[in-house]
Amino acid sequence: MTPSTADAPPPELRLPKRRGVELCLLVGAVLISVYGYANVGLARNGAVPPDVAGYGGGLGLLALLAHLAVRFRAPYADPLLLPIAVLLNGLGLVLIYRLDLETPKDQAAPTQLIWSTLGVALFIAVVVLLRDHRVLQRYAYLSVATALALMIVPIFFPAVNGAKIWIRIGGLSFQPGEFAKILLAVFFAAYLAANRNALAYTGRRIWKLQLPTGRVLGPIVAIWLLSVGVLVLERDLGTSLLFFGLFVIMLYVATGRTGWIAVGLLLAAVGAFVVGSFEPHVHSRVQDWLDPFASIDAGRGPSQLAQSLFAFAAGGMLGTGLGLGHSVLIGFAAKSDFILATAGEELGLSGLTAVFLLYALLVARGYRAGLALRDPFGRLLSIGLASILALQVFVIAGGVMGLIPLTGMAMPFLAQGGSSVVTNWIIVALLIRVSDVARRPHPDQVETGVIAPVLEDER
Amino acid sequence: MIRYIRRAAAFCLLLLVALLLNAARIQLFEADELDDNPANRRNTIDRYDEPRGNILVGGKSVTGSKDTGEQLAYERTYLHGPLYAPVTGYASQTYGTTLIENAEDGILSGTDSLLAPFPLWNDITRGRQPGGDVVTTVKDSMQRAAYDGLSGRRGAVAAVEPSTGRILALVSTPSYDPERLSGTGSPVTDAWARLNAAKSRPMLNRAIRQTYPPGSTFKIVTAAAALDARVVTDPDAGTDTPSPYVLPGTTTTLPNEASGCAKASLAEAIRVSCNTVMAHLGVEVGLDKMVEAVGRFGFNDGGLRIPSGVAKSNFDTDMSDDQLALSSIGQFDTTATPLQMAMVAAAVANGGDLRYPHLVDRTTAHDGDTVQQQGSRSYHQAMSPSTAMQLQRMMVDVVEDGTGSNAAIDGVKVGGKTGTAQHGIDNSGTPYAWFISWAQNPDSGRPAVAVAVVVEDASADRADISGGGSAAPIARAVMEAALDG
Numbered sequence: 001m002t003p004s005t006a007d008a009p010p011p012e013l014r015l016p017k018r019r020g021v022e023l024c025l026l027v028g029a030v031l032i033s034v035y036g037y038a039n040v041g042l043a044r045n046g047a048v049p050p051d052v053a054g055y056g057g058g059l060g061l062l063a064l065l066a067h068l069a070v071r072f073r074a075p076y077a078d079p080l081l082l083p084i085a086v087l088l089n090g091l092g093l094v095l096i097y098r099l100d101l102e103t104p105k106d107q108a109a110p111t112q113l114i115w116s117t118l119g120v121a122l123f124i125a126v127v128v129l130l131r132d133h134r135v136l137q138r139y140a141y142l143s144v145a146t147a148l149a150l151m152i153v154p155i156f157f158p159a160v161n162g163a164k165i166w167i168r169i170g171g172l173s174f175q176p177g178e179f180a181k182i183l184l185a186v187f188f189a190a191y192l193a194a195n196r197n198a199l200a201y202t203g204r205r206i207w208k209l210q211l212p213t214g215r216v217l218g219p220i221v222a223i224w225l226l227s228v229g230v231l232v233l234e235r236d237l238g239t240s241l242l243f244f245g246l247f248v249i250m251l252y253v254a255t256g257r258t259g260w261i262a263v264g265l266l267l268a269a270v271g272a273f274v275v276g277s278f279e280p281h282v283h284s285r286v287q288d289w290l291d292p293f294a295s296i297d298a299g300r301g302p303s304q305l306a307q308s309l310f311a312f313a314a315g316g317m318l319g320t321g322l323g324l325g326h327s328v329l330i331g332f333a334a335k336s337d338f339i340l341a342t343a344g345e346e347l348g349l350s351g352l353t354a355v356f357l358l359y360a361l362l363v364a365r366g367y368r369a370g371l372a373l374r375d376p377f378g379r380l381l382s383i384g385l386a387s388i389l390a391l392q393v394f395v396i397a398g399g400v401m402g403l404i405p406l407t408g409m410a411m412p413f414l415a416q417g418g419s420s421v422v423t424n425w426i427i428v429a430l431l432i433r434v435s436d437v438a439r440r441p442h443p444d445q446v447e448t449g450v451i452a453p454v455l456e457d458e459r
Numbered sequence: 460m461i462r463y464i465r466r467a468a469a470f471c472l473l474l475l476v477a478l479l480l481n482a483a484r485i486q487l488f489e490a491d492e493l494d495d496n497p498a499n500r501r502n503t504i505d506r507y508d509e510p511r512g513n514i515l516v517g518g519k520s521v522t523g524s525k526d527t528g529e530q531l532a533y534e535r536t537y538l539h540g541p542l543y544a545p546v547t548g549y550a551s552q553t554y555g556t557t558l559i560e561n562a563e564d565g566i567l568s569g570t571d572s573l574l575a576p577f578p579l580w581n582d583i584t585r586g587r588q589p590g591g592d593v594v595t596t597v598k599d600s601m602q603r604a605a606y607d608g609l610s611g612r613r614g615a616v617a618a619v620e621p622s623t624g625r626i627l628a629l630v631s632t633p634s635y636d637p638e639r640l641s642g643t644g645s646p647v648t649d650a651w652a653r654l655n656a657a658k659s660r661p662m663l664n665r666a667i668r669q670t671y672p673p674g675s676t677f678k679i680v681t682a683a684a685a686l687d688a689r690v691v692t693d694p695d696a697g698t699d700t701p702s703p704y705v706l707p708g709t710t711t712t713l714p715n716e717a718s719g720c721a722k723a724s725l726a727e728a729i730r731v732s733c734n735t736v737m738a739h740l741g742v743e744v745g746l747d748k749m750v751e752a753v754g755r756f757g758f759n760d761g762g763l764r765i766p767s768g769v770a771k772s773n774f775d776t777d778m779s780d781d782q783l784a785l786s787s788i789g790q791f792d793t794t795a796t797p798l799q800m801a802m803v804a805a806a807v808a809n810g811g812d813l814r815y816p817h818l819v820d821r822t823t824a825h826d827g828d829t830v831q832q833q834g835s836r837s838y839h840q841a842m843s844p845s846t847a848m849q850l851q852r853m854m855v856d857v858v859e860d861g862t863g864s865n866a867a868i869d870g871v872k873v874g875g876k877t878g879t880a881q882h883g884i885d886n887s888g889t890p891y892a893w894f895i896s897w898a899q900n901p902d903s904g905r906p907a908v909a910v911a912v913v914v915e916d917a918s919a920d921r922a923d924i925s926g927g928g929s930a931a932p933i934a935r936a937v938m939e940a941a942l943d944g
Binding site: 316359363391 | 464481
């Protein structure tokens with residue numbers, strides 16, 4: 001105990017808001033992005049791109065507006081979330097701009113900038129309009145209905161590059177499955193928060209496994225069937241894997257029953273094996289994963305995965321430098337699914353590690369908010385949203401690096417794709433919202449001067 | 460719930476670790492293997508990312524590079540395509556490289572470690588230096604004289620500086636424009652198919668890659684062997700060879716095209732080109748000593764590089780005496796490249812000391828600093844100096860008073876030897892006209908040049924006369940260009 005003056009008032013204990021830190025980090029994130037943008041121009045044309053001021057100004061303005069929204073409507077939010085999102089989005093724009101130089105007829109960066117602007121606008125809208133995340137709990141069933149509708153709609157649209165996950169209206173196209181992710185996380189969080197005791201303690205016990213009753217088990221089976229159904233009908237292994245993984249993680253966190261993980265893994269393995277064996281599109285992906293160089297040996301030239309591995313290898317430790325790699329050899333998906341290969345080739349293992357750590361930090365901050373929150377719904381929602389990011393990064397990064405079979409999925413913020421970047425901005429907005437609640441001083445705490453997480457559930 | 464959140468977080472951390480380990484696996488441990496996968500186009504793209512170094516003749520570049528703006532950016536250009544194709548070869552994005560473009564590819568493309576500022580520099584930076592230049596020994600005026608002299612007929616010319624081994628001209632006709640093979644796409648594949656299908660075989664480098672029966676020019680080699688073996692001690696003394704001569708062990712008679720060959724001396728046999736005398740001398744020298752002697756000139760050496768590989772000139776090592784007799788006059792299985800026969804003339808002119816022939820004088824870095832200098836070095840002492848002196852006199856007689864008069868240059872000491880090689884079944888093919896010679900300014904202590912010329916479509920087929928008629932004027936033009944400074 002440190003001696004204190006007896007008559008002094010109790011020290012005012014306030015959690016620091018850290019909005020200044022966030023602003024500094026944002027300036028850094030924008031500067032790094034602008035530096036990368038200039039770097040590409042210098043490497044390719046020996047001159048800074050003429051629109052670098054516009055690019056930097058635009059990104060800076062978006063960051064500033066987002067920051068102001070956070071400052072005034074979520075002042076206690078985690079200060080790392082927004083800068084990381086801005087940096088990843090800025091880096092993504094640099095990489096897409098860099099790949100645009102190789103494909104003069106297909107300019108994706110301007111479109112991506114428009115989508116990013118829309119994403120930030122929605123971010124601001126969510127932060128400003130959603131005062132408390134618990135409101136979402138009320139719309140759980142509306143969420144899942146919307147999510148299902150969004151996932152089913154693309155079935156009626158023609159397949160693009162083998163996967164039926166797109167809606168095309170006029171010149172615009174977007175992937176409704178991206179938005180469905182958030183809605184599903186909301187539903188899972190609400191459902192599990194409401195039913196977690198029933199899931200954990202009721203039902204029959206078979207061997208070491210405590211089975212829940214059919215009433216509460218139903219949605220699990222439904223979700224599993226849904227994910228496999230989506231996969232088969234839309235040929236989208238990635239999304240189904242993501243939904244399934246998300247559900248298993250959230251179920252585990254909600255109930256704490258390790259058996260669920262075993263069941264989940266078993267079901268996933270069976271589903272993946274069946275589909276991998278019989279669905280030709282998925283089967284070819286698995287074959288390609290098992291032997292990425294088979295097509296070379298067969299004289300058909302390198303597959304996309306082989307080209308991706310070549311790109312990573314070419315990067316080595318330090319990378320070739322922005323603008324100086326040849327990842328465009330990967331072909332049509334270089335700017336979307338395979339964008340990480342460009343990062344790997346031009347930034348090297350060091351740059352790639354930095355990118356992974358940014359994602360890890362984003363995920364960790366989501367988990368941290370979940371730890372600090374008091375309401376189970378908020379906890380599960382933040383864990384769910386963070387897990388979406390983690391699983392998505394793992395599925396696509398593991399896919400393009402040959403760790404797991406490749407599934408079409410967007411690297412959050414980095415990859416070209418409007419639906420994806422907009423969705424990820426909404427995810428970050430929700431994380432900002434929950435972290436704001438998590439870090440906001442509790443009225444009791446201010447009065448008593450006690451800072452301790454109130455742990456309503458220590459089981 | 461907190462415990463399970465922590466475990467879920469640990470699971471996410473596990474995923475991250477898996478990604479990082481996998482990235483390290485690909486980018487560090489498997490990188491080299493993936494880089495070198497033949498299906499990986501990065502090496503090719505990097506290779507053409509910068510202009511290729513140039514090949515220089517007489518201080519001027521005979522090559523260039525142009526930026527096509529395509530994925531393989533820089534394509535090779537050739538300023539005097541067909542003229543220098545037998546020297547440069549081609550550097551094709553589709554078909555690889557040949558000749559100097561191939562032999563000095565490391566310098567020209569910038570990958571040679573000698574170009575790096577420090578050892579292992581290229582390995583560490585994973586980069587390459589700007590392409591360096593290759594300075595050839597070729598003399599432009601001689602190359603043109605030889606090329607114009609052949610005037611589209613099938614044939615070849617090789618000229619060397621006897622005292623150094625520097626190759627001064629290397630011509631093969633008909634030739635081709637290597638620029639047509641530089642890039643990619645159907646124009647290149649069409650040109651490739653057309654060049655390969657052409658009956659005249661324009662891409663064949665006849666000067667170093669094609670061997671011909673050397674015919675009577677080979678008699679210089681036989682004479683050197685006979686003198687060195689002391690089978691002949693006085694070149695002007697008569698020999699005991701009858702004309703015609705019955706090949707040993709057979710009833711076949713070997714005739715002469717020339718008259719006065721019965722019991723002719725060695726000098727006379729060289730001057731008028733007697734088959735009988737030389738065939739007989741070869742047999743008298745014997746197989747072992749003949750094989751040894753021809754080896755000193757470079758025959759049967761498959762490893763000669765200038766720096767491109769030179770086809771092996773052949774003299775059989777296992778023959779009966781009648782075969783040896785025919786081989787000794789450059790028939791039977793004896794074959795030689797034009798460069799080989801230029802080396803024979805050079806050895807005689809240089810007092811028996813045969814210098815190693817080379818086409819590259821030096822290589823330089825992009826900024827002109829010399830990377831490597833090719834000095835003159837001895838290849839073999841092909842014959843004793845006294846034998847060389849005697850042969851020089853005999854070769855001068857050929858030009859002044861024999862079959863090689865078409866090669867004579869006023870006021871210059873010129874030695875030569877004609878040859879016509881029959882070939883094909885029953886000699887049905889078009890005969891090859893040969894001429895080998897050397898020239899020396901009277902006020903100079905060293906011979907200026909040694910030349911070998913072969914013309915495939917000699918108009919006349921009478922032995923030696925066609926060599927003197929078709930090939931000797933070309934040799935004279937080349938020698939005149941050499942003597943002009």
